[in-house]
Amino acid sequence: MAAQDSKRRVALITGVTGQDGAYLAEYLLGLGYTVHGIKRRSSSFNTARVDHLYQDPHVGNVPFLMHYGDMTDSTNLIRLMQQIRPTEVYNLAAQSHVAVSFESPEYTANAGAIGVLRLLEAIRILGMEKETRFYQASTSELYGLVQEVPQKETTPFYPRSPYGVAKLYGYWITVNYREAYNMFACNGILFNHESPIRGETFVTRKITRGVARIEVGLEKTIYLGNLEAKRDWGHARDYVEGMHMILQADSPDDFVLSTGETRSVREFIELAFAEVGRSVEWRGKGVDDVGIDKATGKTVVRIDPTYFRPTEVDLLIGDASKARAKLGWKPKTSFAKLVKEMVAGDLAEARQDAANGKRSV
Ligand code: NDP
Ligand code: GDR
Structure with missing residues (x-):
């Protein structure tokens, strides 16, 4: 696996306007990254969670930039990838509400499953496999119908919603691109994580x-x-640190992040x-x-x-001992x-x- 250019630290975050996107952008900016985020066009302001990070680009070089885009638009994703040439991509964008995925299953699959493929293909089409590390926001919803407790990286998947099934594709296409094209592509299998800026309908x-x-x-x-x-509920602030740690490992791999407690x-x-x-x-x-x-x-x-x-998914409780042993990650809250x-x-x-x-x- 080729080493990253140690001088350039440029992250692209899809879903930057969401809960995790906002925490991750702030965390990476604190580490000295230049952070690019993709936001969707909407008829009203949708950037409240990241407005405090924004600085007017007219005043000079700023470390946080946002671009219009959508996970359903390959041309847009390829063009942004080409312009930004990120060293790390965090794919957090998805229709992330499980209940809504039963109402809007096709869109959920388009954004949450094929969207992952579009990003991976953008990296490949542009020949960026060696320079760009890729993080996929996988989920404990993959475990769905209980097969084993606690759930860990080796637990069989059995998703129970269109959302979970879309994420199953996202998980496996990430693994496949890692194996087929030697890409630094990783899954974080994150259990529920919340915060004061969690979406109001969760x-x-x-x-x-x-x-x-x-x-x-x-x-x-x-x-x-x-x-x-x-559910195994943790704090989003702790989990975005884990996302970053996953992409700093010596080799690409998949990790469960969870607290190990259920309520x-x-x-x-x-x-x-x-x-x-x-x-x-x-x-x-x-x-x-x-x-x-x-x-x-x-x-x-x-x-x-x-x-x-x-x-329904009745019981989730994660075992994050692999992340603890290999990355040194553990939840703090x-x-x-x-x-x-x-x-x-x-x-x-x-x-x-x-x-x-x-x-x-
Ligand atoms: P949110 O719902 O808060 O944020 C989702 C983000 O994706 C928003 O920025 C949203 O934009 C964006 N988005 C949705 N559809 C599209 C699209 N078609 N094109 C571009 N952007 C889009 O989710 P979280 O921050 O909680 O979660 C982040 C990711 O992690 C998601 O993929 C989720 O499925 C996954 N995940 C979350 C867990 C959790 O407990 N929070 C656990 C495990 C995985 P907009 O603001 O315009 O709606
Ligand atoms: P989840 O989160 O489905 O685990 O997905 P959510 O908070 O929506 O539901 C958790 C559990 O609470 C039950 N529930 C309700 N849920 C909602 N939203 N509204 C209600 O009124 C309500 N009453 C009871 C649900 O049935 C469920 O059992 C979240 C999302 O962030 C996903 O994107 C992520 O992948 C998983 O967590 C891990």
Whole structure:
């Protein structure tokens, strides 16, 4: 495997406007990289998570640049790759919502599966196999239906959603290009990771945002689906460091990143409410399951069956001992600290909304 040019440190991040893209861009800039990000054209601003990193390029050389692009547009990806000639590509762009992938399966596959191929082909077409390292955002959703616990690099895959199946293609095409063309192409098989800038429709953020809005009087109830699902939840800040470490290894390989602990959605809810001094009591069963605030007797959690998925992933718990042994990676943020940080972030936002007279839509 050819060594990278040690002087040039130029990263291209697809999905830079997402949760992980924002944390990774900030981390790489801190290490002295020039960072290029791909953003999609949208009718309203979609760069809130990275606006604090932006500097006006008119004032001179700036280390953070954004380009319009899309994972479904090969010509755009080839042209950007040619212009930027990145030493490291982090492919984080995808339709990343599992429930939405059942509504939009074809698009999910186009962006999340064929999109990976488009990027790998761009590297190959431009003859950049030796100069560019490639990171693919693979996922614990590949494990899907439980085959083994805890799940590790050798655990068989059994995806349970169009999202998971798209990511399965992304995983294997990355392995194939590594083997076929001797590319430094790696998969990070990342278990769930969250933060105060997590998308508002993922369950953790939906809960912490709901708790905060109930606390300041903007909302009364959080509507959720399956409370029994168990996830291995870590902090995104720790996981982007792992992505970088994966691309600095001596040889390309695939790694699980996880905390090794699992909690149910129900436990997440209880801890999030405890952060604002409320304790939740559960009554009823199945779709009549409700969470009652013990102090006030008010219903703060209800089940909405529309949030149940046609096929569910019941239990994820990862074994990241390979990453620990070979990369020296381990998560730094405890589950309790993660929930605390997320509730604090949402409380600040909810108080601001309350002060501005904003209510739920
Ligand atoms: P987000 O949903 O927060 O971000 C996804 C990013 O992809 C956004 O920047 C989004 O742009 C962009 N995007 C979506 N479709 C396209 C497209 N067609 N072309 C270009 N950009 C596109 O996800 P996360 O940051 O949480 O996750 C990053 C990656 O890691 C994803 O691939 C996800 O599947 C994967 N992953 C995430 C895990 C997690 O727990 N967070 C765990 C394991 C894997 P826009 O802002 O315009 O919507
Ligand atoms: P996940 O995350 O599917 O694990 O994918 P999500 O937070 O969407 O769901 C976690 C679990 O919570 C249950 N759930 C709900 N989920 C949502 N979104 N909304 C609800 O109201 C709700 N109620 C219960 C779900 O059924 C599920 O079991 C995330 C994404 O970031 C993927 O991109 C990534 O690959 C995986 O994590 C690892």
